Amino acid sequence: MRIVIIGAGVVGLSIARVLSMYKGLDIVVVEKEPDVGWGASKANTSIIHPGHEEDPELHPLRARLCVEGNKLWRQWVKELDIPAKWPGELMVFTNSEEEKEALRYIDTARRNNVPGVRAVYGDELRRLEPAISPMAVGAVYAPTAGNISPFEAVAALAENLVENGGRILVNTLVKSVRIKGKAVEGVETSGGFIQADIVINAAGVHADEISHSAGVEEDFVIKPRKGEYIVFDEDTSVKPLRLLHTTPTSLTKGVYAITTTGGDLLIGPTAVDMPYELKDDTSTTLEGIEYLLREAGKLLREVPPRSLITRTFAGVRPEPPHGEWLIKVYEEPWGFINVAGIRSPGLTAAPAIAYYVADMISKSYAVSLERRSDWKPYRRGFPRLHGKSLREIDELVSVNPDYGEVVCYCRTVSKAEILEAVKRIKTIGAQVTLDGVKFRTKAGFGRCQGSFCRWRIAGIIAGLEGKEMHEVIVKRERYGLGDVKKMLREGT
Ligand SMILES: Cc1cc2nc3c(=O)[nH]c(=O)nc-3n(C[C@H](O)[C@H](O)[C@H](O)COP(=O)(O)OP(=O)(O)OC[C@H]3O[C@@H](n4cnc5c(N)ncnc54)[C@H](O)[C@@H]3O)c2cc1C
Known part of the structure; x- marks a missing residue:
């Protein structure tokens, strides 16, 4: 069948x-x-x-x-x-109105048999989350998130x-x-x-x-409902231990401030209903960024400066x-x-x-x-170079020398990882793209957003596939400005 x-x-x-x-x-x-x-x-x-x-x-x-x-x-x-990671989540409230709304979820937890959900205040809240905002009055703690x-x-x-x-x-x-x-x-x-x-x-x-x-x-x-995000540089000093979020509204579960499994500070999402024909619109806006930075102030003791934002992105909810x-x-x-x-x-x-x-x-x-x-x-x-000790790196390189060649310096990604990602993309029958490699290896996720490594990765893919570099696909479009050799030939 x-x-x-x-x-x-x-x-x-x-x-x-x-x-x-x-x-x-x-x-x-x-x-x-x-x-x-x-x-x-x-x-x-x-x-x-x-x-x-x-x-x-x-x-x-x-x-x-x-x-x-x-x-x-x-x-x-x-x-x-x-x-x-399983750090638990804190639904943060900053006034009595939000508190009343947030406490309702303790009863919802009881009705759904979700264990351990309770209100936390003062010292306990700050012990659970040292990065918490001074605006936070208390939170509903859900340990199984x-x-x-x-x-x-x-x-x-x-x-x-x-x-x-x-x-x-x-x-x-x-x-x-x-x-x-x-x-x-x-x-x-x-x-x-x-x-x-x-x-x-x-x-x-x-x-x-x-x-x-x-x-x-x-x-x-x-109905498409867009959610925008901002991501900060890996080196930001504020990294929440728990999954923090503002009290939910009728539209969303609130704005989150979390440390991703990759170690980045992520803030979002917004919630904006979009026209039907913009179902695939994942553009981001200045208003979205401003809103998220304001909301983050309710969650974090210190919101990093916008100069440390490395990336904005958006997803569309199928409402x-x-x-x-x-x-x-x-x-x-x-x-x-x-x-x-x-x-x-x-x-x-x-x-x-x-x-x-x-x-x-x-x-x-x-x-x-x-x-x-x-x-x-x-x-x-597959093994990652990022975060490994020198001894562990030695071990990796002794098994596979390509681990000794760093391709992305921001996130310490080696040639071995790029090659492995390409192999895995092919194994599932997908098309090899720069984005596919980026999401599997995190090369290009760091401070320079791929300005340094992207062309090197394009070169590796081109070599593997017997293509010209400009023929390598980014997402749907080709990499680079075009066929430089052809342009030179034709004098354009
Ligand atoms: C901003 C935002 C925040 C969210 N946060 C959370 C969260 O923290 N926790 C949580 O549990 N959930 C969260 N969600 C919800 C969660 O992401 C979605 O419920 C889930 O990803 C839906 O998965 P899906 O496979 O149904 O949809 P998708 O991931 O959208 O997959 C659908 C696939 O179908 C393909 N497709 C569409 N049309 C066609 C076609 N005609 N032919 C072939 N292929 C087609 C698309 O290309 C796509 O790959 C969030 C969603 C958004 C947008």
Whole structure:
């Protein structure tokens, strides 16, 4: 039986991982971008939420799958070797109105069986978080919150899927779902027709369009809600120990100030509803930056100067009507499944969503899911030069001399890591791009933002692929100004 999953984000690939555990399924993930994880799954706050912010009466499924997802990630990050931390989170309040709002979540935690959620004040708050702002009156502490490296999570899921026999087709845009009679027949894509017995729609902000093409949920329209971020230089003195955030509003879970698994100070997101046609707009704005810096003052004792901002970026939330995830199996067209409008806490819930979908397939379509005995749960990352002692570096270099050649000085990334990243991109069937290498190695994440290393990495890729340097792809566009030799030849 062939199952086509549309979208190689954390949701699509988590579903693919769980389905790959069973016998007799041919799993094909179809992705419009050159690589996996380039939608919301790469550009989010990276929090594995405890589940105390999901109202079990208003959103029972979201609440349940968030709590289950938090538990499952603890196992998955070990199996897949994904960078993760579990420092707990502090929902900070700065006045009595915010305090009243924040304390409500202690009751929500109780109703969702989230352990250890309580209010903290004064010395205890400052002991838990030495970097806390003097504006903070108190906080609601949720000890089971964590954060992961979201891109590495997606890359790891992709590698593990391919290891278990699944396939990923990149640069393949799904145009529509083809229906024959009362059942799905497959998907029409930019690369031709792909037959499928079951089609799972996990297309992020574009999932409503896919659903409409299958003739279901005509009223289901995804509203794009942009979230902007700022990232500070690795050397900033303020690095919160916990995951700090302001008291939530009706639009968001608040603005966070966190130390990422890579060691950067990240502040965000904003929450701005965008016109429908700007679903893929990830531009950032001066207003966004100003707002985040102001909000950060409620969280941190000292907000670093803006001269230490190394990067701004944005992600787009796929906001469904009434905030309700659409996870549904259809009798007609038989074989079509929506996993659409997966807004926050979709990263957290992804593993639990995946088991939920597998269960729906087995129950609704009477597919008997029998576990494979040869399924491999593990995937290993590769050694990093960054943060290693001299003795450890010596050991790495003695095994692989390319670890002795530093390519990115800001983040101490070696040639060996660049080569390994390229190898892994090819293994999952993705296209080698400068961004794909950057997100897998962190080369270009530092102070100079790749001004020094980018051309060197382009040179390595060009050498490996037998290309000219200008032919190397950054994200979708080519690297550099153009074909210099041709320009010289033609005198342009
Ligand atoms: C600003 C922001 C902050 C967030 N913070 C958190 C957080 O801290 N914790 C948390 O739990 N959640 C968070 N979330 C939510 C979380 O990021 C999402 O719920 C999750 O990433 C959704 O994953 P997905 O796979 O459904 O979507 P995506 O990652 O967007 O994946 C969808 C994929 O489908 C592909 N695609 C789309 N259309 C087509 C097509 N026609 N053909 C082929 N491919 C297609 C896209 O290219 C994309 O790769 C946040 C989201 C945002 C935007």
